[in-house]
Amino acid sequence: MTRIAIVGGGISGLSAAFTLEELRRAGADVDYRLYESSPRLGGVLRTEEVDQCLVEAGPDSFVTEKPWAADLCRSLGLGDQLIGSNDADRKTYILTRGKLVEMPDGLMFLVPTKILPTGFSPLFSWKTKLRMTRELFHPPRAVDHDESVAAFVERHYGSEMVDRLADPLLSGVYGGEAANLSVRAVLPRFAEMERTHGSLGRAMLAARKKMAGASKKVAPPLFTSLKNGMQHLAESVVARLSASALLTNAIVQAIQPQPEAGGWLVSAGLQSDQFDGVIVALPGPAAANVLRMASPELSNELGGVQYSSSITVGLGYDREVRESLPPGFGFLVPRSEGKKLLAATFVHNKFPHRAPEDRALLRCFFAGSNAESVWTLPDEQIVGIVRKELAEILGLRGEPLFARVYKWKSAMAQYGVGHLERLERIERLRQKLPGLALAGNAYRGIGVPDCVRSGRDAARQLMTQPNQS
Numbered sequence: 099m100t101r102i103a104i105v106g107g108g109i110s111g112l113s114a115a116f117t118l119e120e121l122r123r124a125g126a127d128v129d130y131r132l133y134e135s136s137p138r139l140g141g142v143l144r145t146e147e148v149d150q151c152l153v154e155a156g157p158d159s160f161v162t163e164k165p166w167a168a169d170l171c172r173s174l175g176l177g178d179q180l181i182g183s184n185d186a187d188r189k190t191y192i193l194t195r196g197k198l199v200e201m202p203d204g205l206m207f208l209v210p211t212k213i214l215p216t217g218f219s220p221l222f223s224w225k226t227k228l229r230m231t232r233e234l235f236h237p238p239r240a241v242d243h244d245e246s247v248a249a250f251v252e253r254h255y256g257s258e259m260v261d262r263l264a265d266p267l268l269s270g271v272y273g274g275e276a277a278n279l280s281v282r283a284v285l286p287r288f289a290e291m292e293r294t295h296g297s298l299g300r301a302m303l304a305a306r307k308k309m310a311g312a313s314k315k316v317a318p319p320l321f322t323s324l325k326n327g328m329q330h331l332a333e334s335v336v337a338r339l340s341a342s343a344l345l346t347n348a349i350v351q352a353i354q355p356q357p358e359a360g361g362w363l364v365s366a367g368l369q370s371d372q373f374d375g376v377i378v379a380l381p382g383p384a385a386a387n388v389l390r391m392a393s394p395e396l397s398n399e400l401g402g403v404q405y406s407s408s409i410t411v412g413l414g415y416d417r418e419v420r421e422s423l424p425p426g427f428g429f430l431v432p433r434s435e436g437k438k439l440l441a442a443t444f445v446h447n448k449f450p451h452r453a454p455e456d457r458a459l460l461r462c463f464f465a466g467s468n469a470e471s472v473w474t475l476p477d478e479q480i481v482g483i484v485r486k487e488l489a490e491i492l493g494l495r496g497e498p499l500f501a502r503v504y505k506w507k508s509a510m511a512q513y514g515v516g517h518l519e520r521l522e523r524i525e526r527l528r529q530k531l532p533g534l535a536l537a538g539n540a541y542r543g544i545g546v547p548d549c550v551r552s553g554r555d556a557a558r559q560l561m562t563q564p565n566q567s
């Protein structure tokens with residue numbers, strides 16, 4: 099019998115456990131135990147029902163393009179619970195000199211592919227629009243070193259593009275700043291486009307042309323979620339696992355290889371148990387802590403992955419407010435606008451299933467230094483800041499029917515410049531520790547689909563080569 103410990107009960111650890119459970123049910127001789135330090139499983143996947151609204155405390159959905167989370171849902175029998183974002187109403191605004199400006203049609207992340215909408219958009223100055231035209235003649239370049247997303251975007255489109263688009267788009271996903279994130283790790287497709295085409299604009303147009311020729315299928319919704327919220331995914335995994343294998347309130351202090359007996363010793367509280375393999379499914383700094391004794395070098399590398407804290411605030415309003423809000427999915431706030439808020443989602447438009455027709459549901463987001471600056475304030479004061487900024491941005495002065503504040507300390511990984519090289523060093527060090535697998539958002543993607551994939555891969559890796567380097 100192969101005994102495997104999983105450390106961390108977020109979606110990465112749960113996906114690993116589910117994969118082992120599937121293998122066990124298919125006849126594999128495997129047993130597992132999952133350790134979670136908090137009283138609840140699911141990590142940052144948390145949904146609350148408030149006044150008939152589904153309020154997401156952590157992630158509210160995942161990108162459809164990455165299949166692993168939706169595949170897991172289908173394996174759990176939740177295929178009929180998957181919902182898509184209401185893309186017919188997809189519009190995102192950027193706060194520009196105090197006013198909400200719609201992102202122009204044809205903008206593919208930050209690459210303009212339609213001349214007229216971008217040409218007439220008040221989002222960019224004439225100088226930036228000229229840069230966009232010049233960008234079409236950018237020569238191919240074999241990038242042999244990493245650089246920040248800000249430096250990359252600035253080379254192509256200038257600094258206004260960094261401030262108005264790259265930074266707000268990335269802070270909505272990573273809670274971080276374009277100046278601190280690695281282009282190779284965060285926007286690998288764009289780095290590749292530069293290598294092959296030089297110009298991102300030309301590369302995007304070529305890709306669109308190819309896709310238009312290949313199929314006339316209706317594009318799937320950009321985001322997918324679950325009717326009853328993201329927590330339903332974690333709960334459905336838990337329901338499939340053996341209850342006695344799940345330990346909550348179990349803080350793992352250390353995991354150590356056992357050179358003589360073989361395998362690993364996992365210490366949680368006063369108890370230590372022996373396993374053949376361990377899956378560490380923790381954020382980088384927590385993984386660094388538990389692995390300090392096993393490998394100080396690996397621990398240093400894991401601890402070097404930076405994390406940012408974030409706060410989400412869910413606000414419910416009545417029909418009058420709903421009718422007064424602009425259409426679309428919400429808005430992003432460039433840092434240069436001097437606000438605390440980084441983004442707000444009009445959830446009732448993006449996922450209409452999440453709020454009854456007579457309610458508006460807003461999800462407001464702070465991260466990084468903006469989140470740190472309000473971290474210690476009581477919830478009422480944080481709600482007060484959000485309401486003040488919503489009044490300035492949207493003219494929204496109504497009393498909320500409810501407000502919920504959720505704080506996530508150091509939960510979002512920031513892939514800094516050189517992240518891929520760090521991953522290579524991590525992998526080399528991990529291979530020196532047979533029976534150890536790593537999963538989670540510190541490595542190759544922070545979204546839910548990437549975390550699901552990392553957990554499932556880690557479980558398969560240990561089952562196919564439990565004791566090999």
Ligand SMILES: Cc1cc2nc3c(=O)[nH]c(=O)nc-3n(C[C@H](O)[C@H](O)[C@H](O)COP(=O)(O)OP(=O)(O)OC[C@H]3O[C@@H](n4cnc5c(N)ncnc54)[C@H](O)[C@@H]3O)c2cc1C
Nearest residue numbers: 106108109110135141142156157158350538539544545546
């Ligand atoms: C506010 C917010 C919004 C997000 N929005 C989206 C989104 O819309 N779409 C998307 O795809 N992704 C989103 N993400 C990212 C994504 O949700 C996370 O990266 C992912 O869920 C992380 O899962 P995980 O299991 O790796 O980590 P976690 O969920 O952090 O789980 C790790 C678990 O390990 C436990 N733990 C820590 N230390 C120990 C220890 N020593 N012993 C035992 N257990 C321990 C923790 O208690 C925790 O439960 C968002 C993240 C946040 C914070």
